[in-house]
Amino acid sequence: EAQVTQNPRYLITVTGKKLTVTCSQNMNHEYMSWYRQDPGLGLRQIYYSMNVEVTDKGDVPEGYKVSRKEKRNFPLILESPSPNQTSLYFCASRTGTGGLGQPQHFGDGTRLSIL
Amino acid sequence: QQPVQSPQAVILREGEDAVINCSSSKALYSVHWYRQKHGEAPVFLMILLKGGEQKGHEKISASFNEKKQQSSLYLTASQLSYSGTYFCGAGNTGTASKLTFGTGTRLQVTL
Numbered sequence: 141e142a143q144v145t146q147n148p149r150y151l152i153t154v155t156g157k158k159l160t161v162t163c164s165q166n167m168n169h170e171y172m173s174w175y176r177q178d179p180g181l182g183l184r185q186i187y188y189s190m191n192v193e194v195t196d197k198g199d200v201p202e203g204y205k206v207s208r209k210e211k212r213n214f215p216l217i218l219e220s221p222s223p224n225q226t227s228l229y230f231c232a233s234r235t236g237t238g239g240l241g242q243p244q245h246f247g248d249g250t251r252l253s254i255l
Numbered sequence: 256q257q258p259v260q261s262p263q264a265v266i267l268r269e270g271e272d273a274v275i276n277c278s279s280s281k282a283l284y285s286v287h288w289y290r291q292k293h294g295e296a297p298v299f300l301m302i303l304l305k306g307g308e309q310k311g312h313e314k315i316s317a318s319f320n321e322k323k324q325q326s327s328l329y330l331t332a333s334q335l336s337y338s339g340t341y342f343c344g345a346g347n348t349g350t351a352s353k354l355t356f357g358t359g360t361r362l363q364v365t366l
Binding site for chain 2: 171173175180181182183184185188190196198199230239240241242243244245246247248249
């Protein structure tokens with residue numbers, strides 16, 4: 141089954157404790173992206189990757205890091221999490237062919253609470 | 256800058272119609288529409304590419320006015336299953352990979 145898998149689904153942690161949210165897709169998609177969703181603000185892009193070793197900032201990249209060492213994986217790293225990063229996070233992927241004419245497939249989301 | 260969606264929220268009775276609008280301040284190459292049920296991932300509905308085409312998906316269709324930099328989503332004879340939050344994603348000309356989402360329209364369909 142074609143899917144985007146995020147882990148963990150839920151995480152409660154404390155300020156300053158490094159964490160990683162993993163994202164994996166099995167559709168051989170070139171493009172992957174991370175979004176955060178906050179009430180009233182919709183989905184805002186954090187980082188995206190056009191392919192292996194190619195990443196770029198989205199609209200709200202501060203406080204986050206990403207890496208793309210393999211095509212299927214795109215982890216989101218919070219080196220020193222703060223309470224304002226409490227949010228619902230979604231990973232998405234799409235094929236690179238056709239660019240913005242292709243739909244994005246979303247993972248089930250990771251609800252992150254930072255105390 | 257995020258596209259502006261209107262209305263922010265709407266309540267319908269089953270069988271009624273609704274229109275959700277999405278307006279961008281920048282030139283559009285494509286518009287994506289997604290629906291999100293509470294606590295779930297956004298689900299793809301349709302994509303419209305520049306050229307003013309209209310698309311349909313069951314009783315849900317959409318139009319794209321490139322000149323006005325707007326798209327509208329039409330929900331006809333709404334069903335309870337249509338409830339959720341609808342997001343438009345703007346693919347702006349010149350940003351080959353970036354999709355910017357609106358803040359969403361919350362739709363509730365009641366009996």
